[in-house]
Amino acid sequence: MNTRDIAGLFKEKGLKATPQRIAVYSFLLQNHIHPDVDTVYRSMKKDNPSFSKTTVYNCLQALADCGLLIPVRIDSDKIRYDADTDFHGHFRCEKCGRIFDFKCSEEKATGIDGFKINHKDVYYSGICNCCK
Amino acid sequence: MNTRDIAGLFKEKGLKATPQRIAVYSFLLQNHIHPDVDTVYRSMKKDNPSFSKTTVYNCLQALADCGLLIPVRIDSDKIRYDADTDFHGHFRCEKCGRIFDFKCSEEKATGIDGFKINHKDVYYSGICNCCK
DNA sequence: TTCATTGCAAAAGTTTTGCACGTGC
DNA sequence: GCACGTGCAAAACTTTTGCAATGAA
Numbered sequence: 001m002n003t004r005d006i007a008g009l010f011k012e013k014g015l016k017a018t019p020q021r022i023a024v025y026s027f028l029l030q031n032h033i034h035p036d037v038d039t040v041y042r043s044m045k046k047d048n049p050s051f052s053k054t055t056v057y058n059c060l061q062a063l064a065d066c067g068l069l070i071p072v073r074i075d076s077d078k079i080r081y082d083a084d085t086d087f088h089g090h091f092r093c094e095k096c097g098r099i100f101d102f103k104c105s106e107e108k109a110t111g112i113d114g115f116k117i118n119h120k121d122v123y124y125s126g127i128c129n130c131c132k
Numbered sequence: 133m134n135t136r137d138i139a140g141l142f143k144e145k146g147l148k149a150t151p152q153r154i155a156v157y158s159f160l161l162q163n164h165i166h167p168d169v170d171t172v173y174r175s176m177k178k179d180n181p182s183f184s185k186t187t188v189y190n191c192l193q194a195l196a197d198c199g200l201l202i203p204v205r206i207d208s209d210k211i212r213y214d215a216d217t218d219f220h221g222h223f224r225c226e227k228c229g230r231i232f233d234f235k236c237s238e239e240k241a242t243g244i245d246g247f248k249i250n251h252k253d254v255y256y257s258g259i260c261n262c263c264k
Numbered sequence: 265t266t267c268a269t270t271g272c273a274a275a276a277g278t279t280t281t282g283c284a285c286g287t288g289c
Numbered sequence: 290g291c292a293c294g295t296g297c298a299a300a301a302c303t304t305t306t307g308c309a310a311t312g313a314a
Contacts, residue, residue: 016313018269037303052271057304062269073205074253077279077303091244102243109256111234112223118258121206124241126250148288150294169278184296189279194294209278209304 001029013066020044020051024059028069028083034090034099036078074099074123089122095131133161145198152176152183156191160201160215166222166231168210206231206255221254227263 001009006025007017015021027043028035035043037056044051060081063069072080074092080099082090091100104122133141138157139149147153159175160167167175169188176183192213195201204212206224212231214222223232236254 016268018313020270050271053303054272054305055270058269071208073208073255076203076205076211079208089241091241091247091249093247094250100244100247102241104239104241107236107239107254109221109223109234109236112232112256112260114261114264115223115225115232115256116259116264117223117256118226119256121253121255121257122239123205123253123255124244124247124249124251125253127248128244129246132246132248148293150288152295182296185278186280186297187295190294 001026009068013068015062015066020055021059021062023047023051024056025063025068025083028063028081032082032084032101034072034080034082036075036080038078040081072099072123073121074125087120089124091128092123092125093128093131094125095127098128100128133158141200145200147194147198152187153191153194155179155183156188157195157200157215160195160213164214164216164233166204166212166214168207168212170210172213204231204255205253206257219252221256223260224255224257225260225263226257227259230260232260 003022006022010017010021023044024040027040033039037053037060040060041051041053041056044056060069064071064081067085068083070082070085072082072090074080074090084101087106089102089104091102093100102124106120135154138154142149142153155176156172159172165171169185169192172192173183173185173188176188192201196203196213199217200215202214202217204214204222206212206222216233219238221234221236223234225232234256238252
């Protein structure tokens with residue numbers, strides 16, 4: 001997905017296509033590492049030293065609000081972000097800290113009948129194959 | 133579950149049965165509200181004004197580390213805690229902020245074959261019946 | 265031109281740390 | 290008695306806010 005495509009996608013969602021937003025979204029699209037705010041910030045800073053952390057907060061929030069990013073809260077403190085918005089689970093390795101995507105079916109819930117479900121998250125944690 | 137039972141349970145887990153830990157755990161057992169650190173702190177403070185927030189952090193962490201409490205990270209920033217350690221899902225109402233427990237089956241995951249899974253969390257969010 | 269967004273600095277809020285004192289075992 | 294736990298204060302860290310300047314539409 002190139003810059004022009006991203007700009008078009010932003011327009012669809014009613015977001016102004018600022019270079020900062022495009023850079024943040026591109027990074028997320030290209031690096032499936034589920035980065036947190038600081039990781040995104042340090043990556044942006046490399047190419048553009050004037051990049052502000054406030055802007056990273058703003059961009060990630062704006063992109064999450066319009067559904068282009070999924071916030072992943074599997075880590076104890078920080079929020080991570082994922083540009084893959086199709087339903088899938090996240091596995092966190094307790095040793096190396098990496099997040100792995102996995103496929104899973106959406107399960108039936110009982111006890112919240114009639115509730116309006118807007119979002120579903122499935123988080124597993126344990127030890128990945130590399131760390132075993 | 134009375135104080136003596138809790139003390140025994142702590143001993144099993146290798147935890148010293150301090151009054152603070154017992155008070156925190158009792159509160160969680162009796163109030164299924166998935167409280168966060170500050171909610172626990174304010175409740176403890178009522179009965180014992182010398183109760184420190186550091187102690188709340190310590191107690192909750194110790195209890196979670198030995199498996200007596202499940203950390204619930206469904207809220208954007210703060211960690212909540214649940215004394216019900218049987219597998220179940222959590223639903224968060226985006227309007228009133230309350231957390232509801234629900235039953236769900238543990239689903240099959242594909243893509244993380246061979247990984248050692250220590251913990252599973254299922255989080256849903258949306259609007260509860262009261263808020264619709 | 266206009267208004268949302270950016271970037272800086274300061275503020276607010278949360279969690280951790282250091283350490284003396286107290287207490288369960 | 291000893292080692293661990295508590296409680297206070299300070300430090301560290303994260304996130305939010307205020308505001309002037311910038312730039313996308």
